[in-house]
Amino acid sequence: MGKQQRSRRRRGRKARVDPIGKKVESVTVLEDLAPIEKSLTSTDPAARASACTAVVGMVVNSGERAAPFCLHLARRGIVKRLIPLMTDRIGHVSVAATRAISKMAMCGGQGICHGLVKSDILTPIISMLTGSWIQDLKPQVRDPLVLHSLELLCCVTEQCDIVGELTKKGTVGKVIEIFLDDQAPWAVRVAAGSVVSVCSDDNEQFGALMLTKEGKVSMEALLKACAREFKEDGRRPVALCCSVVANIASTDSFKNLRPKILPNVLKGLQSVVSGRPVELMPVLAEKIHVRNRKDEQDLLKAQQEAKVDEKRAHDLISWNGHRKVEAWENLVDQWCSEASGVKVGLETLANLLTDSKETNESFSEVLKAVVSGDIPKCLGVLFQDTMSASYALSGLRPTTGVSLGNKVNLLSKAWAVLKQEIPMNQAIRIGRLIRSLSVRVLQCFFNLTLHLDKKDLGDMSGIFSSLGSWMQSMCSTDGEYSKTSSKSLLARQMESSCAVIWQLVKKRCVALPDHALLSQLSRGGKTSETRAYCLMALSSAGLTPSMKNSNIKIGETLLAALDGKGDPSLEVIGAAIEGLIDLYSEDHVFLDEQKSLRLVKRLGEFASVYEARLRSGEGRKLDEMSQEHHSELFENLQEFVQYKLDHA
Numbered sequence: 001m002g003k004q005q006r007s008r009r010r011r012g013r014k015a016r017v018d019p020i021g022k023k024v025e026s027v028t029v030l031e032d033l034a035p036i037e038k039s040l041t042s043t044d045p046a047a048r049a050s051a052c053t054a055v056v057g058m059v060v061n062s063g064e065r066a067a068p069f070c071l072h073l074a075r076r077g078i079v080k081r082l083i084p085l086m087t088d089r090i091g092h093v094s095v096a097a098t099r100a101i102s103k104m105a106m107c108g109g110q111g112i113c114h115g116l117v118k119s120d121i122l123t124p125i126i127s128m129l130t131g132s133w134i135q136d137l138k139p140q141v142r143d144p145l146v147l148h149s150l151e152l153l154c155c156v157t158e159q160c161d162i163v164g165e166l167t168k169k170g171t172v173g174k175v176i177e178i179f180l181d182d183q184a185p186w187a188v189r190v191a192a193g194s195v196v197s198v199c200s201d202d203n204e205q206f207g208a209l210m211l212t213k214e215g216k217v218s219m220e221a222l223l224k225a226c227a228r229e230f231k232e233d234g235r236r237p238v239a240l241c242c243s244v245v246a247n248i249a250s251t252d253s254f255k256n257l258r259p260k261i262l263p264n265v266l267k268g269l270q271s272v273v274s275g276r277p278v279e280l281m282p283v284l285a286e287k288i289h290v291r292n293r294k295d296e297q298d299l300l301k302a303q304q305e306a307k308v309d310e311k312r313a314h315d316l317i318s319w320n321g322h323r324k325v326e327a328w329e330n331l332v333d334q335w336c337s338e339a340s341g342v343k344v345g346l347e348t349l350a351n352l353l354t355d356s357k358e359t360n361e362s363f364s365e366v367l368k369a370v371v372s373g374d375i376p377k378c379l380g381v382l383f384q385d386t387m388s389a390s391y392a393l394s395g396l397r398p399t400t401g402v403s404l405g406n407k408v409n410l411l412s413k414a415w416a417v418l419k420q421e422i423p424m425n426q427a428i429r430i431g432r433l434i435r436s437l438s439v440r441v442l443q444c445f446f447n448l449t450l451h452l453d454k455k456d457l458g459d460m461s462g463i464f465s466s467l468g469s470w471m472q473s474m475c476s477t478d479g480e481y482s483k484t485s486s487k488s489l490l491a492r493q494m495e496s497s498c499a500v501i502w503q504l505v506k507k508r509c510v511a512l513p514d515h516a517l518l519s520q521l522s523r524g525g526k527t528s529e530t531r532a533y534c535l536m537a538l539s540s541a542g543l544t545p546s547m548k549n550s551n552i553k554i555g556e557t558l559l560a561a562l563d564g565k566g567d568p569s570l571e572v573i574g575a576a577i578e579g580l581i582d583l584y585s586e587d588h589v590f591l592d593e594q595k596s597l598r599l600v601k602r603l604g605e606f607a608s609v610y611e612a613r614l615r616s617g618e619g620r621k622l623d624e625m626s627q628e629h630h631s632e633l634f635e636n637l638q639e640f641v642q643y644k645l646d647h648a
Helices: 027-040 045-061 063-075 078-085 091-108 110-118 122-130 132-136 139-159 163-168 171-179 186-200 204-209 213-226 236-249 252-272 277-306 310-317 327-352 360-372 375-394 402-421 424-451 461-474 489-506 516-524 528-542 545-560 570-583 591-597 599-615 624-646
Strands: none
Touching: 027 045, 027 078, 045 063, 045 078, 045 091, 063 078, 063 091, 063 110, 078 091, 078 110, 091 110, 091 139, 110 139, 122 132, 122 139, 122 163, 122 171, 132 139, 139 163, 139 171, 139 186, 163 171, 163 186, 163 204, 171 186, 171 204, 171 213, 186 204, 186 236, 204 236, 204 252, 213 236, 213 252, 236 252, 236 327, 252 327, 252 360, 252 375, 277 327, 277 375, 277 402, 277 424, 327 360, 327 375, 327 424, 360 375, 360 424, 375 402, 375 424, 375 461, 402 424, 424 489, 461 489, 461 516, 489 516, 489 528, 516 528, 516 545, 528 545, 528 570, 545 570, 545 591, 545 599, 570 599, 570 624, 591 599, 599 624
């Protein structure tokens, strides 16, 4: 346990699953596919474009059933009909087809993306990004075509291992060029930056590419972009630059250049994580409310005028096939882009605060640079912001702190306005971003507390108190935690909170006032990591003078994790065993508690159970490092039991 928490996107991840787990059974949708299939092969360009747009609409409207619905479309041959249309001689057909496939890849997950790769989707994508013909198109066709091809490429690259092929064909270099082009549309640059970020993630070949003649020019431009001031395009491009450069710096090719590169990254990250999207929520809600009321008034005025003007009435109800952009859409997109920029910055920072590829000396330099700057202060502000927003999202109120209560009230009112003024899926989008920000902030704090000593961490009592109050509220009868799933963002938020609590207690930065909450989560935590972190925190707390009277209860909680109830994972079992050995290893401490718990007898009986599980298929599925850890832990358990028996 005690693994550093990384936030990088990984290629080959599992596809999104249908949360309901049922087949698509919408008869209307299935009947509508026949005319769409026919229109996709029509000789009329307008019919082909309309059919592509209809596919996008059906995927979007399928909501939580989007993944299985996309697979259904693929089985009906819709994807095979769409791919040739990506290079249709009519520009707006090509744009519509590329957008449709991009939307399916985004919602369909790994299954759709692997199917696209098998259908040679890379050929038209590479042609759009590197072909000279694309420059001959009009901007109103070229820009959306490049945008949707980049969005599609990002989805496919995340799900499939195709980076090597893209690098060999020179596509990566072209995407970097688009990303760094200040004249390119903002959305195109962000999409290109996302592709480069995914391609550079854990990719030695990408690092080698940056040492070529062309790559060095790109590398120099990326380093400058990390330290640039924000313009109208906000934090997201700078955050993506920092992510890419940090990924490159982690490769072996740049091992000796890291000390020169990372200061630029940290300077950029400090600017990025100083953003406060949560603070902008009330402003966002007010602007959307005002814009929506104005739109309603304009519509009412148009309807009244239409009553006396027949031509006006005809214009009012006519539709040209393009959906109107609602007043709130640009405002929501701007806020989400700003929040996403901060999120990417936090992900990059969390990864820099791991030492998987660093020497002790170089990693110490990174830690020193982070601590000496304003990044910890920015993290503290973001922590308080996201904690306040978490209360608001859950409809709860903090039990302590007047200023915190006022802030939560303000955010709760903003959240209520947003849910009323915009579609629910957009409100969920905002809520998920807030939860994601909280998780990333906590991951950064955990990695800092894991590597820094008590002196360097400073006063952490405020963060500890805020975390404890929030966790208590979430686990109360009115809280959401008992109802959430193990894969939810709330579950991840609680997991990272417990990790931070463990490190703060372990390093004696704070004193645990009570064991009840952690004991509750050690049994009812939604993830095995949550339960393990709580057990380790309890073990560390049990050694402190303030917890002396609770020692036997803590010991019972640790032993209860070994009794087989709730089918504990090996990770939880390992945390419980380590905790018990640490708690009761001293010869002349807690002797009465050990006798009352029947510690030696119960551990001796469990040793054979533990050994059997390690030799079973469960144990053999562990990776090499975990197998070695549990093998050593099993030996320590045997020696501990034998020693206690010999010195009884």
